[in-house]
Amino acid sequence: MASKNFVEMETQVMKHYPRCTAQMLLDLHHEVLGVSAKTDELAQLTKECFFYSQIREIVEGYYDLGTLVDAYQIFGGYINTTFGIYTEKDGEKETWLFRKYKRGKEVESLLFEHKLLLHARKNGFSFGAIPIKAKNGKTYHVEKQIMPEGEEDFYFAVFNYIGGSNKYDWIPNWADDGIADTTILSAAISMAQFHNSTKNFDPEGRHGDNIMDNEDITVNDIIKKFPQTLKNYRKSYADTGYENAYTEYFDANYNFMSRMCAASVIPDEDYVKMISVPCHCDFHPGNFKYTEDGTVCGSFDYDMAKIDSRLFEIGLAMHYCFASWKSETNGSIRLERVKKFIDTYNTELSKMGGLAPMNGTEKKYLYEVIVQGALYVIGWCSVACVYNPTLNPYEYLFYTQHLIACLHWLEDHESEIRELSKRL
Template identity: 25%
Template sequence: MHENLHKFLLNFYDLGHINYIRKNHRGYRNETYKIETRKDNKKNHYILRYYRKGILEERIKFEIALMHELIQQGFDISPHVILTKNHTAYAKLTEKTGNLTEDRYITICSYLPGEDKYNWIYPLCTDAELRDAGKVLAYYHSAICEWRGIDGWMNQRYIDKVFFMPDQWLSFAKKAGNSSFDQYFFDQFEYLYSMLYKIQFKNRYNEMPHLVIHGDYHPGNIKFRDGKVSGIFDFDWSNADLRCFDVAIALLYFCSVWNGVDAGNLLLDRIESFLGAYQEAAENISGIEPLNKMELEHLPEMIHLSNLSLIDWVLGRFYTNDHDPDEYKDYLLHSVQVGQWMERSWDQLYKCILGQEFNLTSFKHSPLQSNKSNIDQVL
């Protein structure tokens, strides 16, 4: 693969002499490589992204336009795209397998400064880094708040995708085999299925602020230097959606414990730090305001939605690809533990976010029973 990429770079880009191409094994969706080159007696570093099979070209155009908009708005800690020799923002290759041909896409971006210190399953950064990450998310929202995307690309909000999850999860359950993941999924299926019905569809969702969210804002998609964010990247999940959902995703990632006796817990002190930093920054920058009362009231529900989206990703990845059952069982176990913690700690979470007691009994009384016949068909 490296030899093919070497030839590709020479043909499509003017980067100079290529010193090395090294694969980054942290990503899940696309293949990523770090490139070192030398040109005009200067050493340079870049990131090459080899997009997954099946991705739509319009999706790539959307991500590139998003990164361009951020740079235009002065958000200079996001990568900028390196143009090809033909002055295009990405290269299209045609791969042939047997009698089938398929278009594949490649982009090259600037290499961001700082350290890759964490990932999504080892997220507990320092409090200084946590607070700065909260501020930077507000800065990102401010930079992108007026952008409306591009013509030809529109994706569903995550809240709208929940409608399709029950049938999808039922179909996955019917595929369950004998691996450790299959067994755990089967054992937890009734509980997982019930989690879907703790989201209540409301017109109020349409009343809350929308913008192009990052969609995957966690410590593994951020670089840090001296306790501060020095770069954010990976806009694979970016989409027009609820602003508070983007904050909720971040809280789930930054504040949840993966190991030990507290596994699955959300650390309320970290939620206060991140959310407080976001609110403070949003109050003092243009374009956005702090999360309003309606957004704060729905933030716990959005954290639950973030957890559902993670479960949906885990199930989809496992049942449509060949993955390690034990690894993906750990991911699913974590989401189950988070769901259980939220049921136990719903009032405390609301108090943490709103600063007052808030009793939401509807969350704890799922309409699972009305869907029991569907579950029985699988079990």
């Protein structure tokens, strides 16, 4: 029976909205997920096609390397985008490393890195890759890209490709059991060879990238003002709404980090007695290639290189290479391996007869520079979250917890490290 308010509508010219059941909505949800996944897949594919086309245009158009055969992205770095590529010229296949530098890269810091590597190779450094000259004689290529903010310059370079395997990273490093002596000894030899080959390098007024400060100052000076730098980073987190588990841990440990900065600053009158040379500043196990038995056969990623005390390079390396990441020993440093590394470094320099082995002042401050090394990497973590507030806070919390654990371990074992330095 129809009510008096019922009127037969002309539904044939209208759109009917059917009643939705729970199952219908679930089916629709699954369809949307499929479309979303397809969109992500297409976005990734277009990105890969863009990179491949860009590599091909640059390699074939601006370098005398023949035609591009294949390109494979190399993962593991946090800053630049790097590929291993095959080219073919005159019927011969060759392998190269192709690098697209980070957005905002300055050409002067790029030239510092390139000229440093070429100088090192010329003076006997056999471990590092060197940049290949383009057709115009430059060791890099610059391309303009239109970004959402406008037109920008991006820099590219091609290096010879270092053979060997990627056996380790900064996680896991050489703190684990079962690390072959040849790994530690060959790494120490590579550092000695690099420092010796670059001792007379003239930067011509240029300097490399600095993860925490655009000024060309020593790490010792960076550590002096690091507490204020950390405060500035904290303000940036707040300004961008980057409030999370990482920033909570940052706040809880700020006073401890500041105290360790004060404890690790080296007096200026002693710092000037230390030998300054170009330093890799990223000397960790992931930046090496290895032969089958674990011997270091190549090193790379010198874009963070800077001229500083070689003692800082050693301190940073000892933290990077020998501080445990395992939960039961997190932050502890294998001091017997530290001694083995440094003794080998000094012995190798004595054999070369160029750069002198570590002097008494340098040995005296070994503890301070290992602390500075851990603080320096904290700087890398904290500034990364300033530049990119979309980073996963739990990843950088994990890194920072390790670094804080290392600082606590160092504080608790200061006397042992000072005793070790007397036996070097």
